[in-house]
Amino acid sequence: MEVASAESAAEIVDQRGYLSGLVCDIDLGPGADGFQVARRTRLTYPGLPVVFVSATAASRHLIEGVDGSVFIPKPYHPRQIAEALCALSPHQAVA
Numbered sequence: 001m002e003v004a005s006a007e008s009a010a011e012i013v014d015q016r017g018y019l020s021g022l023v024c025d026i027d028l029g030p031g032a033d034g035f036q037v038a039r040r041t042r043l044t045y046p047g048l049p050v051v052f053v054s055a056t057a058a059s060r061h062l063i064e065g066v067d068g069s070v071f072i073p074k075p076y077h078p079r080q081i082a083e084a085l086c087a088l089s090p091h092q093a094v095a
Contacts (some may be wrong), residue, residue: 005028005030005031006017006028006031006032006033006036006037007032009024009037009041010032010037010040010075013017013040013041013044013045014044016044016056019041019045019048020049020085020089021047021048021049021050021051021088022037022038022041022048022050022051022055022056022086023050023051023053023081023085024037024038024050024051024052025052025053025054025055026052026053026054026057026061027054027055027056031068034052035052035056035060035065035066038050038052038065038066039066047068049068049071049084049085049088049089050065050066050068050069050088051071051081051084051085051088052065052069052070052071052072053071053072053073053074053076053081054071054073054074055073055074055075057078058073060090068088069088070087071090072084084095086094
């Protein structure tokens with residue numbers, strides 16, 4: 001599922017549906033950033049695999065990223081996202 005804003009992501013988290021992972025751009029424009037979205041999501045889904053992407057914020061990931069998350073710089077190939085999620089969730093397989 002794809003959402004267009006931090007507010008939309010918060011609504012999904014609040015619904016407490018099934019989430020298998022979070023892929024989030026760090027730079028979301030005005031309002032919450034990807035780090036804030038991930039921290040809020042992890043409150044509801046502890047241990048959820050988190051992959052951050054950004055064209056500019058690599059250095060911030062080490063300081064502000066959630067524990068056990070992965071950072072992938074833009075531009076990226078979708079396969080990188082799948083591989084990162086699988087590495088964070090060993091029970092998952094990439095087809």
